[in-house]
Amino acid sequence: MSSSDRVDLSVQVGALRLRNPIITASGTFGYGVEFAQLIDLNALGGIVTKGISREPMEGAPSPRLSETPSGMLNAVGLQNVGVEAFLQDKLPLLRKYNTRVIVNVFGYCLDDYLAVIRRLEEAEGIDAYELNISCPNVKRGGMQFGSSPASVEEVVRAARAEARRRPLWVKLLPLVTDIRDIATAAESAGADALTVANTYPSMAVDFRTGRSRIGNMTGGLSGPAIKPITLRLVWETSQVVRIPILGLGGIETVEDVLEYVAVGASAVQVGTASFSDPKVSETIAGGLEQMLIDAKALTISDIRKRFVVENG
Numbered sequence: 001m002s003s004s005d006r007v008d009l010s011v012q013v014g015a016l017r018l019r020n021p022i023i024t025a026s027g028t029f030g031y032g033v034e035f036a037q038l039i040d041l042n043a044l045g046g047i048v049t050k051g052i053s054r055e056p057m058e059g060a061p062s063p064r065l066s067e068t069p070s071g072m073l074n075a076v077g078l079q080n081v082g083v084e085a086f087l088q089d090k091l092p093l094l095r096k097y098n099t100r101v102i103v104n105v106f107g108y109c110l111d112d113y114l115a116v117i118r119r120l121e122e123a124e125g126i127d128a129y130e131l132n133i134s135c136p137n138v139k140r141g142g143m144q145f146g147s148s149p150a151s152v153e154e155v156v157r158a159a160r161a162e163a164r165r166r167p168l169w170v171k172l173l174p175l176v177t178d179i180r181d182i183a184t185a186a187e188s189a190g191a192d193a194l195t196v197a198n199t200y201p202s203m204a205v206d207f208r209t210g211r212s213r214i215g216n217m218t219g220g221l222s223g224p225a226i227k228p229i230t231l232r233l234v235w236e237t238s239q240v241v242r243i244p245i246l247g248l249g250g251i252e253t254v255e256d257v258l259e260y261v262a263v264g265a266s267a268v269q270v271g272t273a274s275f276s277d278p279k280v281s282e283t284i285a286g287g288l289e290q291m292l293i294d295a296k297a298l299t300i301s302d303i304r305k306r307f308v309v310e311n312g
């Protein structure tokens, strides 16, 4: 490639154009603004906020985090300030930065999700919603919204009707019988993109004390340990849907990003890695250009095309 060839880092996620494919993941980057002293938020393709609920939530008992080999367990319990305080105190600060703002939304019944979206629709400065469907549906015996195609279809269809102004991304559970069925249900109910995926329900115990290392007994596993499993999920999902996929799980380096892109992701999110290095997303975004030059690719999608050609 000649030096005159310019690498283009921008990506299209449905109707939304991002300056680069690096987005910080929900729950691992606060409301974004807390990180402004540590990292240049304008260097990111986007920021997904902490999960936002109808009312403020205090979250789960401590300990909430436990380190595991090549990963981390968390049960934060979706602590957040609630939609009103988010709109009043957090969003105005976040809007000052030149990056995409994606608000992660969750609820414990269908009405909760819809009430949050309805309220967010009234605000400016939001670029998309991300629906976290890993929550228990209290009106349906606690079964997670994201665990069956029928309930995914129900929540996504209702949310889609409410989200009139903005794209709706749907964040899938990784531990399901066949992610292709769930992904297809979300797409046919109107999802504009799929985030693949959330954490893996797991445990860490201390046999000496006889206690779980997590206050909530079980938690969600994240970090490099989950990358090979989630890569497979992204690849499987990309076989059955036409909407864009956001790859998410264990990304720490530029190489990790390009692996996700190769198997079908249009962009990626970085989660746990920000705990050990808050600047990691900016570093990855900065390193991406050189990596594309080295890989003899002009755009992110060239990486994917090569994988498709090689693998039929």
Ligand SMILES: Cc1cc2nc3c(=O)[nH]c(=O)nc-3n(C[C@H](O)[C@H](O)[C@H](O)COP(=O)(O)O)c2cc1C
Binding pocket: 025, 026, 027, 028, 050, 051, 072, 074, 076, 078, 104, 132, 171, 197, 198, 199, 221, 222, 223, 224, 226, 248, 249, 250, 251, 269, 270, 271, 272, 273
């Ligand atoms: C401490 C912590 C809190 C999280 N909170 C949320 C959340 O509020 N909503 C959500 O959709 N995902 C949440 N996640 C999941 C992450 O966004 C991401 O899906 C997961 O950690 C896998 O990516 P990673 O291996 O890069 O961390 C959380 C993860 C961690 C580690």
